[in-house]
Amino acid sequence: MATTAQPTTTPARRQKPPSTTRPDGFKTIESTTSPGYNQPQLVARKMWLPMFAMALMGWAVGFILAIVEAGTDRADEAALQTLSHLVPAFMFIGFLGVFSSITFAVARILGAFRKGGGEVQETAGSAVQTLKMPGTAKLMLGLMMMGMMVMAAGIITNFIGAGFGTSAADLIDSASYGAAGSGLRRMGVALYLTGITFGLATIIEVLRFQAIRIREVAEQHGHAH
Amino acid sequence: MGAVMQLAARPRAAEDGTKKSRYRTAGLALAIVGLMGTAVSVIGNFTAASGIDAENSYGETLAWTFGLSIFSFGMIKVAISIILMGIIVRLWFRVDALKGSLALLHGDSDDKKRTALGTTDTEWGKATVTEAPPKLLPIHRMARTMWRPMLAMGVMALTAGLISSFVWAGETPGTESFRQAAAFTQGVEFLGEAMLLSGIAFLLGTIMAGLREGGGEVQSSLGLPITTLKMPATAKAFVVLMMMGLMVGITQFVLYLVAIGAADDPASFSSWSNWLGPFRELALGLILAGIVLALVTIGNVLAFQFNRVQQIIRTGN
Numbered sequence: 001m002a003t004t005a006q007p008t009t010t011p012a013r014r015q016k017p018p019s020t021t022r023p024d025g026f027k028t029i030e031s032t033t034s035p036g037y038n039q040p041q042l043v044a045r046k047m048w049l050p051m052f053a054m055a056l057m058g059w060a061v062g063f064i065l066a067i068v069e070a071g072t073d074r075a076d077e078a079a080l081q082t083l084s085h086l087v088p089a090f091m092f093i094g095f096l097g098v099f100s101s102i103t104f105a106v107a108r109i110l111g112a113f114r115k116g117g118g119e120v121q122e123t124a125g126s127a128v129q130t131l132k133m134p135g136t137a138k139l140m141l142g143l144m145m146m147g148m149m150v151m152a153a154g155i156i157t158n159f160i161g162a163g164f165g166t167s168a169a170d171l172i173d174s175a176s177y178g179a180a181g182s183g184l185r186r187m188g189v190a191l192y193l194t195g196i197t198f199g200l201a202t203i204i205e206v207l208r209f210q211a212i213r214i215r216e217v218a219e220q221h222g223h224a225h
Numbered sequence: 226m227g228a229v230m231q232l233a234a235r236p237r238a239a240e241d242g243t244k245k246s247r248y249r250t251a252g253l254a255l256a257i258v259g260l261m262g263t264a265v266s267v268i269g270n271f272t273a274a275s276g277i278d279a280e281n282s283y284g285e286t287l288a289w290t291f292g293l294s295i296f297s298f299g300m301i302k303v304a305i306s307i308i309l310m311g312i313i314v315r316l317w318f319r320v321d322a323l324k325g326s327l328a329l330l331h332g333d334s335d336d337k338k339r340t341a342l343g344t345t346d347t348e349w350g351k352a353t354v355t356e357a358p359p360k361l362l363p364i365h366r367m368a369r370t371m372w373r374p375m376l377a378m379g380v381m382a383l384t385a386g387l388i389s390s391f392v393w394a395g396e397t398p399g400t401e402s403f404r405q406a407a408a409f410t411q412g413v414e415f416l417g418e419a420m421l422l423s424g425i426a427f428l429l430g431t432i433m434a435g436l437r438e439g440g441g442e443v444q445s446s447l448g449l450p451i452t453t454l455k456m457p458a459t460a461k462a463f464v465v466l467m468m469m470g471l472m473v474g475i476t477q478f479v480l481y482l483v484a485i486g487a488a489d490d491p492a493s494f495s496s497w498s499n500w501l502g503p504f505r506e507l508a509l510g511l512i513l514a515g516i517v518l519a520l521v522t523i524g525n526v527l528a529f530q531f532n533r534v535q536q537i538i539r540t541g542n
Contacts, residue, residue, distance in 0.1 A: 115528075191260070207319055
C-alpha cells in the first residue's frame with residue numbers, strides 16, 4: 001500500500017551545505033549555482049548610504065555647535081559646560097556613521113567577490129566553490145559591533161555630562177564624564193579601525209583563493225581539456 | 226629606498242601567487258599593537274576620570290593619553306595601508322590568473338559581430354569600448370606617486386606629536402606653556418592623521434588604477450575590444466572630498482600655530498580651542514567620507530569586471 005507524505009505546517013529547515021577543507025587549506029562550500037550575497041553583505045549593501053548620511057549630519061550639527069561654543073561669553077558657564085559635551089557627542093555620531101559606512105563598504109566589496117566569483121565558475125560550467133566566511137571576516141563584524149557599542153557609550157556619556165549644572169561638584173562631575181567619554185570614544189575608533197583592517201585582510205585571502213580557483217576551473221573546463 | 230619602492234609593486238612572473246601574503250600578516254600584527262596602545266591610553270583616561278577633584282584636573286594624564294591614543298590610531302592606519310599594499314599585489318596575481326584562464330575558457334559565439342567602439346551603457350554606469358587598453362588618468366598616476374610620501378610624512382608628524390604630548394604632560398596645567406604644548410600636539414597629530422588617511426586614499430586610488438590597467442590588459446591579451454567603466458560620480462566625489470580633507474588638515478595645523486600666539490590669554494585660547502577641535506576632526510571626516518566613496522567605487526568596478534568575465538566566457542566577445 002502506497003504511503004502518502006503527511007502535510008506539515010512547519011517548513012523544512014534549510015540545510016547548510018557542508019564545508020570541505022581543500023588540500024591548500026581553504027575551507028569552501030560547494031554548490032551548483034552562485035551563492036550570491038550572504039546576510040551581512042545584504043545588510044551592508046543597504047546600510048552604507050544611510051550611515052554615510054548620518055555621518056554628514058552629525059558633523060554638520062557638531063561643527064555648528066562648536067562655532068556657537070566659540071562665540072559664547074566665557075562667563076556663561078552653564079552654556080559652555082553643556083556645549084563642551086554636545087560638540088564631541090555630535091562629532092562622534094558622525095564618526096560612528098562614517099566608520100560603519102566604511103565597514104559596510106568593505107563588506108560590499110567582499111559581496112562582489114562572493115557573488116561574482118560564484119557566477120564566473122557557474123558560467124564556465126564548473127561546480128561552484130565559495131570560500132567559507134573566514135575568521136578575519138567574522139572578526140571584522142565583531143569588532144565593528146564592539147566599536148559601535150563602545151563609541152555609542154562614549155556619546156551617551158557626553159549627553160549625560162551635558163545635563164550637569166554649574167555648581168562646583170557638578171563641574172567636577174562634568175570633567176570626569178568628559179574624560180571617561182573621550183576614552184570610550186577613542187576605544188570605539190580603535191575597534192572600528194581594527195575591524196576594517198581585518199575586513200581588508202579578508203579581501204587578500206579571497207583574492208588568493210579566487211586566483212587559484214580560476215586556474216583550476218580553466219584546467220578542468222577549458223578548451224584544452 | 227629601493228625596498229620602499231618595491232612595496233606594492235607588480236610581482237615578477239616567476240613569483241608564487243599561491244603563498245600566503247606577508248603584507249596581511251604584518252598588517253594584522255601592527256593593527257593589534259595599535260589597538261593595545263589605545264587600550265593603555267583609555268585606562269589612563271578612566272584613571273583620570275575617577276580621580277578628578279577640585280585640586281587635581283589630571284591635565285597631565287589627559288595630555289599623554291591624547292598623544293598615545295592618536296599615535297595608536299596612526300599605527301592602525303599604517304596597518305591598513307600595509308594590507309592595501311597586499312591587495313594591490315594580489316590584484317596583479319588575479320590579472321595573470323585571469324589572462325591564462327580566459328585564454329582557455331572564452332566562448333565562441335555564433336554572432337561574430339564585434340562590440341561597436343565608443344560609449345555604452347552598463348548596469349554600473351557608462352563605459353567606453355576601445356581597441357587599445359585605456360591610459361591611466363592623471364589622478365591614477367598621482368595616486369601611484371603620492372601614497373609613499375603621504376604615509377612617510379604622516380608617520381613623522383605623528384611621532385613628533387607623540388613626543389610633544391609627553392612634553393605637554395610635563396607642563397603645569399593652567400600655565401601658558403601648558404596651553405602652547407597642547408596646541409602644538411593637537412595640531413601636529415591631526416596633521417599626521419590627515420596625511421596617513423590621504424596615504425590610504427591614494428592607495429585606494431592605486432587599486433582603482435590597477436583595476437583599470439589590469440582589466441584592459443586581460444581583454445587586450447585575448448584580442449578583444451576593451452570595455453572600461455568611465456570614471457563614476459562616486460570616484461569624482463572621492464577625489465574632491467579627499468583633497469578638501471587634506472587642505473583642512475593642513476589649515477588646522479597652521480591655525481593651531483596661530484593659537485599658540487594666543488596662549489597668553491586663557492579666554493581667547495579657549496575660544497580658539499572650542500572650534501579648532503571639531504575643525505581638525507572635520508578634516509579627517511572629509512577624507513574618511515572620500516574613502517567610503519572610493520570603496521563603493523571599487524565594489525562597483527569589481528562587479529562590472531566579474532560581469533565582463535562572464536560575458537567573455539559565454540560569447541568570447
